[in-house]
Amino acid sequence: MSYKDYNLKLERIANSIKNNTKLITTNRKGHNYRDLKFKKKQTRIETGTLTNVLELKNDYIDCESAVTIGKVNRSTIPTKRMIPSLPEGDNFTVGGCLAGLGLGSSSYLYGFFGDNVIDFDIILGNGEIIKKVSKTKNSDLYYGIGGTYGTMGIITRVKIKLIPCEKHVKVNYYHYNSFDNFYKDFSRRIKERSSDFIEAFANKKNSYTIVSANFISDIKHKKIAVIKNKDIMKQRSMTIYAQISNKKESCYLRLLDYLERYSYAAFWGHYLYTPYKMRDYLYAGLLYSLMPQKILDSSPGHGRYNISKYFHAANHIVGDYYRDEYVLATDIGVPLSKLKEAMELADKMTETYPRWICPINIDHHPDKIFCTKKPELCKDDIILDLGIYGIKNTSKPSKEINQAFERFSFEHGMFKGFFSTCYFTYEDFWNQFDKNKYDSLRETYHADKNFMNIFDKMNYRNKTKKDNLRSKLFKFFGKKYLKQINNNKDRLIK
Numbered sequence: 188m189s190y191k192d193y194n195l196k197l198e199r200i201a202n203s204i205k206n207n208t209k210l211i212t213t214n215r216k217g218h219n220y221r222d223l224k225f226k227k228k229q230t231r232i233e234t235g236t237l238t239n240v241l242e243l244k245n246d247y248i249d250c251e252s253a254v255t256i257g258k259v260n261r262s263t264i265p266t267k268r269m270i271p272s273l274p275e276g277d278n279f280t281v282g283g284c285l286a287g288l289g290l291g292s293s294s295y296l297y298g299f300f301g302d303n304v305i306d307f308d309i310i311l312g313n314g315e316i317i318k319k320v321s322k323t324k325n326s327d328l329y330y331g332i333g334g335t336y337g338t339m340g341i342i343t344r345v346k347i348k349l350i351p352c353e354k355h356v357k358v359n360y361y362h363y364n365s366f367d368n369f370y371k372d373f374s375r376r377i378k379e380r381s382s383d384f385i386e387a388f389a390n391k392k393n394s395y396t397i398v399s400a401n402f403i404s405d406i407k408h409k410k411i412a413v414i415k416n417k418d419i420m421k422q423r424s425m426t427i428y429a430q431i432s433n434k435k436e437s438c439y440l441r442l443l444d445y446l447e448r449y450s451y452a453a454f455w456g457h458y459l460y461t462p463y464k465m466r467d468y469l470y471a472g473l474l475y476s477l478m479p480q481k482i483l484d485s486s487p488g489h490g491r492y493n494i495s496k497y498f499h500a501a502n503h504i505v506g507d508y509y510r511d512e513y514v515l516a517t518d519i520g521v522p523l524s525k526l527k528e529a530m531e532l533a534d535k536m537t538e539t540y541p542r543w544i545c546p547i548n549i550d551h552h553p554d555k556i557f558c559t560k561k562p563e564l565c566k567d568d569i570i571l572d573l574g575i576y577g578i579k580n581t582s583k584p585s586k587e588i589n590q591a592f593e594r595f596s597f598e599h600g601m602f603k604g605f606f607s608t609c610y611f612t613y614e615d616f617w618n619q620f621d622k623n624k625y626d627s628l629r630e631t632y633h634a635d636k637n638f639m640n641i642f643d644k645m646n647y648r649n650k651t652k653k654d655n656l657r658s659k660l661f662k663f664f665g666k667k668y669l670k671q672i673n674n675n676k677d678r679l680i681k
């Protein structure tokens with residue numbers, strides 16, 4: 188695929204925007220724990236054709252914006268190269284990770300996905316095309332785009348830095364039965380920077396696991412858990428959480444399998460909808476084995492269908508506001524030094540376990556608007572994504588819980604992932620983020636009259652949604668089912 192074809196697509200999208208009179212949005216459903224009904228009233232721009240890798244060199248990959256992370260990995264890993272900071276989902280797109288947020292277990296070394304972008308192209312709300320937005324060209328837009336969630340323009344191309352890697356990793360599991368021991372070791376390992384990847388889990392109160400992974404080049408005599416692309420057992424072998432529950436100490440994986448370790452289950456989200464251990468064999472195993480590869484996979488050349496495993500999994504825990512009262516999917520930004528307080532708050536509000544703890548190196552720049560810290564409130568260089576995904580165990584309303592988390596992150600100079608359920612109040616939101624900067628960037632780049640405002644987009648709720656058929660079914664069957672799951676949780680997540 189050439190730049191010539193890319194330029195033709197670019198012109199076509201720009202022309203359609205020039206003639207448009209309504210608010211604009213992408214046609215992606217994406218990965219959001221949000222109500223997307225507003226899209227029906229707006230002009231939806233088809234970005235689904237932008238699925239080609241344009242150039243792959245030693246130190247960068249240049250992609251159209253709907254190229255998925257899975258496709259990037261399958262293009263770069265054979266050449267022993269990878270994007271420095273990779274999000275934990277193979278079907279996330281490079282455009283979505285730049286406009287939204289992208290982070291994973293190597294982010295404690297390399298920051299967010301967006302921090303590793305070299306340049307990008309964007310079509311503005313008036314149809315104007317700006318090419319090669321970078322640290323030196325339209326730098327206000329380069330730094331300001333992260334976390335604007337499609338409210339600034341349509342990104343069409345993203346060029347990302349590559350770093351050397353190996354094709355295999357050794358994964359180590361370290362288990363702890365007190366917060367203090369875990370925290371001491373976790374902070375030390377982060378400071379030492381000797382793991383290529385690191386993340387942690389609060390399994391339940393006083394049960395923690397650090398999972399670190401390092402590249403290995405010499406795989407002779409090592410028992411690599413080679414996971415066939417179509418394997419009914421794949422889910423069982425891949426789920427890191429299953430390994431933790433079984434108190435594993437280490438294992439070897441192909442790098443690609445490690446990077447896609449959550450793709451079959453959206454972390455442990457699957458236990459919410461597939462009963463008992465059957466989920467692994469029936470849903471993730473048999474179903475995926477039966478699906479044609481080109482529907483399932485994000486391999487190069489298979490971009491057209493690209494319905495990923497992650498999407499299937501995430502879709503079941505995403506987007507129903509009735510279920511929202513029972514199930515939480517929320518990511519809170521926490522400075523490393525405030526983890527204990529955050530865990531105590533989460534215990535008080537929800538008691539939901541397990542929790543994901545992913546460290547990120549936060550690189551502050553004054554032109555960043557959303558994906559950044561408030562330096563006067565957060566002195567830490569390492570922040571954590573505290574992911575709380577699972578059944579709510581208290582009777583507090585979801586709104587109250589989410590607002591408590593949102594305030595906690597704001598009070599400590601951090602932010603909450605906008606893709607998760609948001610209940611920001613207008614005052615809290617704009618106290619945290621620089622409204623003048625956001626408004627003026629939107630005005631400069633013709634976004635203000637053409638794209639929805641971010642506060643409205645994050646907090647959008649269709650009031651009638653609770654009464655749809657899915658909600659009624661959930662009300663009838665779901666509540667009992669969740670209760671049953673909760674009672675058996677320790678057994679289920681093994």
Ligand SMILES: Cc1cc2nc3c(=O)[nH]c(=O)nc-3n(C[C@H](O)[C@H](O)[C@H](O)COP(=O)(O)OP(=O)(O)OC[C@H]3O[C@@H](n4cnc5c(N)ncnc54)[C@H](O)[C@@H]3O)c2cc1C
Pocket residue numbers: 213215216217218219220234252253274275276278279280281282283284285286287288289290291335336337338340341342343453501505516606
């Ligand atoms: C269950 C679950 C688990 C998650 N786990 C992780 C995780 O481990 N790590 C992580 O980093 N993130 C995680 N996320 C969040 C997810 O990575 C972000 O929402 C990311 O932005 C998704 O990428 P996407 O390509 O699907 O984007 P989308 O969801 O499609 O888009 C994200 C935002 O960017 C906008 N956008 C998309 N494409 C473009 C474009 N071409 N031009 C302009 N705007 C655009 C959209 O309008 C949207 O507002 C998770 C989300 C869910 C629901």
